[in-house]
Amino acid sequence: MTEFALSSQLAFTIVAVFGLAWIAFGWWLGRANKSHEDYALAGRNVGFAFAAATAMATWVTSNTTLVAPQLTYQFGVWGMIGYSFAALGLILFAPLAKRIKELLPHGYTSGDFIRLRYGRAAWYVFIVISTVYAFGWLVSLGMAGGILLQALSGLEYHIGMSAILLICVFYTLFGGLRAVIATDFIQALIIIVGVVLVAYLLMDKVGLESIHQNLSNDHPQLLDLLFPAAMMFLFNNIFFGLGEIFHSNVWWSRALAFKKRVAFKAFFLGGLLWLPIPIVTGFIALAAPQLGIFPPSPDMVGPTVAASVLGEVGAVIVFIVVFSALASSLDSLLAATADLLTRDVYHKLLKPQAGDAQLLKVNRYTVLLLGVLTWLLCLPQLSSLGALLNFTGAFVASTIFPILLGLYQRRLTGRYACAAMVLGTAIGLTGYFVIGFYVAALLSAAVSGAVCGVGVLRNRQPFDWQRLSEQEPSA
């Protein structure tokens, strides 16, 4: 019999208590939603505190709490430092967020922008990229929930996965973006306090000096600042993160929902607050060899070290932290993907004359539908954590330059933006399969950037920014 850090009953109680609290909170906040704009964009009036917290908490995903230790276990110190550079995505998005608020004061989604700025062809490509990425992330989060609950408590995968999905779907369904942002604030506090507590207790029990000593003697490679694989992964990871943030409606809907004067500083502060988190969550993996912990798979190293050093209290903290991290990303992704599908597919493609009440209804159904689809895709537990997300780097990195130049540079046309995304993705994917994962995002961004550069140089007809202010049919 495997001994689990937590009993299944305790784990299920934690999930049930937190889940019910969040659903009740979502319902309570959702009462203020009068229109589709309220529901999808929290009334476009989110203040600094909530804005900064939601930027930070959404970016703390299961990846930060599970993959940061995994990379540290695999690549040593560069694993955690490299991972923390993903904060650059949030920081570099700060100026873009301000620009988005200026250009699209009434915009809804990132898809809106692509359609108005680059036309239909680029928009179709963008929707495909967004959907592949959103589903990759949704499924990896859903699966991470099930796997984690099982690893820590022995709770059956399907029960854990279903419980986490159900909770997130329900409070997003009731409360919309307002509930997502408010729960993100609480989840951000829980996550930071939790990871700091675990790191502090571990430091107290094992000691940084002895961790370093042990690594120097037995695993010097993990302290190597010129670790080849880690150096190769570094910028690829940064471009992956940049692509995720620049294109995804998760971040655009936030930029559009924040107050105008808040957009820049919220993302900037969110990024700064996020920066040290992967180091704090990652370094505990370096204590594993000293403690004689050799995990069955590298993604389990973080929770295993915390649970085995800190006993049941540690396991409870880790459990709550990872559960919060999962929920804070899953809810955002559900809400933002549902907005994208409602606005871009239903409203713009299928039913342009739909009124506000109908859009609100469709948005809610879409949240539910996404939840069910994700649940179905998570059921067979197809691949190990992260495998699904890996190759999406090639997709999302191809959008970095088209988004950036589209927001500021009038000479990039839809034809070149579309070619940049298609070629970038194709060559990035080829690189992924022919060379290795560490070139996918890098190649994709480089090729797409080059195509955009040619586009800017060759075009003589600048875009008219006025075309972005689309007239809404009165609801």
Add this chain to the structure above:
Amino acid sequence: MRRPLPWLALWVLLLSLPLQALSQRTDANNELTLSGPGVVSKEGYFTLQVGVPVSVGQAAQPLQIAMSEHADMSAVSATYRPLGDFQQLTLSGFADGSYYFQARLDDAGNDAAEPLLSDIVRVDVKHYSHAQAYGLFIAGALLFSILVILVLCLHRTRNTDNHG
């Protein structure tokens, strides 16, 4: 009358597959097995999998995996234990070289019994070349610098435009 034959062959084949799998499992279950990644590890980490015989009861001592840099396991440099009753473990932080691993199970209920030993598995570690790593690092740094400069310049120009 000729047609049923291929179908018959197919049925025989299909029916025999589970039986083959079953018999392989029975064989494998009588001995302690260890398998490595099967390919050269380029990142210095790899996963080892152990197959523990079904016949081994609760009395068996925890599974140990010994590591040596010699093919005959003459000087054991480290021993590792999988977590709980997981039959798999991931090791990391290995430098270039060849490493040999052997799993070992002692029967605690019977001191006289010989310990069960698996085959010796060789794992080769050969990190990516530094030239390749630096090349990609520099290419990434260049592209990233271009992006950062572009963001800063575009943001600044736009702000001046708006105020002007």
Add this chain to the structure above:
Amino acid sequence: MMMSAETFQLLIVTALILSSLAPLILLALYVKDLFAKDLW
């Protein structure tokens, strides 16, 4: 090139201090927004 014990400790301790400050900053901002009626 190995990371020295001092750098290692400095890195982890700095990250830990910065992370500890984060909840305080967020709570302070929340209180400020709350009193300024600027939360939403």
